Amino acid sequence: MNTGILESLNQIARSKKIEKKVLIEALEAAMASASKKSYGGAQNIAVHFNEETGEFAAYAVKKVVETVADPSLEVSLSEAQEAFAEAQLDMELEYPLPPATFGRIAAQTAKQVVVQRVREAEREQVFKDFKARQNEVVSAVVQRSEGKNVLVDLGEVEALLPPREQVYKEDYSPQDRIKVYVVDVRRTNKGPKIIVSRTHPNLVKRLFELEVPEIHEGIVEIKAIAREAGVRTKIAVQSHDEKVDPVGACVGMKGTRVQAIVGEILGEKIDIIPWQEEVDKFITNSLSPAKISRVLLDEGAHSATVVVPEDQLSLAIGKKGQNVRLAAKLTGWKVDIKSEGQLAEEQLKAAGAELAESESRSAEGGEESGDAGEAPQAPGVAELPGVGEKTAERLAEAGFGDVAALAGASVEALTQIEGIGEKTAEKIIEAAKEQSAAE
Numbered sequence: 067m068n069t070g071i072l073e074s075l076n077q078i079a080r081s082k083k084i085e086k087k088v089l090i091e092a093l094e095a096a097m098a099s100a101s102k103k104s105y106g107g108a109q110n111i112a113v114h115f116n117e118e119t120g121e122f123a124a125y126a127v128k129k130v131v132e133t134v135a136d137p138s139l140e141v142s143l144s145e146a147q148e149a150f151a152e153a154q155l156d157m158e159l160e161y162p163l164p165p166a167t168f169g170r171i172a173a174q175t176a177k178q179v180v181v182q183r184v185r186e187a188e189r190e191q192v193f194k195d196f197k198a199r200q201n202e203v204v205s206a207v208v209q210r211s212e213g214k215n216v217l218v219d220l221g222e223v224e225a226l227l228p229p230r231e232q233v234y235k236e237d238y239s240p241q242d243r244i245k246v247y248v249v250d251v252r253r254t255n256k257g258p259k260i261i262v263s264r265t266h267p268n269l270v271k272r273l274f275e276l277e278v279p280e281i282h283e284g285i286v287e288i289k290a291i292a293r294e295a296g297v298r299t300k301i302a303v304q305s306h307d308e309k310v311d312p313v314g315a316c317v318g319m320k321g322t323r324v325q326a327i328v329g330e331i332l333g334e335k336i337d338i339i340p341w342q343e344e345v346d347k348f349i350t351n352s353l354s355p356a357k358i359s360r361v362l363l364d365e366g367a368h369s370a371t372v373v374v375p376e377d378q379l380s381l382a383i384g385k386k387g388q389n390v391r392l393a394a395k396l397t398g399w400k401v402d403i404k405s406e407g408q409l410a411e412e413q414l415k416a417a418g419a420e421l422a423e424s425e426s427r428s429a430e431g432g433e434e435s436g437d438a439g440e441a442p443q444a445p446g447v448a449e450l451p452g453v454g455e456k457t458a459e460r461l462a463e464a465g466f467g468d469v470a471a472l473a474g475a476s477v478e479a480l481t482q483i484e485g486i487g488e489k490t491a492e493k494i495i496e497a498a499k500e501q502s503a504a505e
Contacts, residue, residue: 092183125160231263265295292395352393356382369400414451472498
């Protein structure tokens, strides 16, 4: 028994993390290649390895044919049936060959074949390992830069951190330890090519899954995430257990959990907000820390107009529009921020334009419609500047169902109604008084 080969196979399989079966196939191919030089290159040689004895056996492979053209590769049916009773046409039969003595060239050829097969097997194993880890976070050590690309060591293989996946304000120095997100794993002639990222939103998502047990266990779910790498991330979370606060679970005691993640992404700010099924509430949460007066939804256009007090306008928009951009990415809705004053001014202009157009239509078509002699109808509460249908309904519920009632109302009374601020109340009362005077 050749125990030396068996021990070597087991050792290589363990150290290279390659299946023993792959190594045996490589050895058989190497021995077959070397045997061709010993037995004659014209023959078709197959070599089989016996795992129990550690011995190799060589065979000449011949195809069963009616008429033999090449005796080294073919055998007639009658001759084949003498050695193999079950032989039939087109079968391939293996005839045992005597043990061969391998020369220097044959041995060198066998060694080259084994080395090549082992290298291919290593590459394939690395590819499979990292293909399974695609879309996951792994630890990496910065190796070097090649132009604008950064190469990082993942332990078994190098990965590429291209410019588009780098955070603009991060410096990557050799031996720096960083967390990266595996974006893509591809096969190439030179082995697996692994692309990693520091900018992908899922880098932050996976870090939360690793840091927060409640997320890993499925108690808390990350419903949405939006990121501007290096600056700010917004993440929306929901709890499937009413006893667990999703935001508190992610923040951790004294902020330890979220601070650990902030440390991994080098100080990038993270806003954790509760996810809401009601779109208007979700949009309100997404614009935190700004205070929102109300949200007007346009379902058809999938857009939302968010109304805020004057002093909250810049906070809601954020530096260079960052807060509203991230809110739009997080919610999936187009978000437009307006102050109470801006909205009232727009509604006033729209009402004036609509009134002018109505008067124009009346003047042009009054005789035909038979309404030329009728006095124009005074607009109702809903048509006053700064008052929409919902606000009109709330006003009516509070006892201000007509223009006259509004004209005599106080600012304090109107600000008690949901969605009406002090400036809006003043504009509504002023418009009501003007309308009452005109009547």
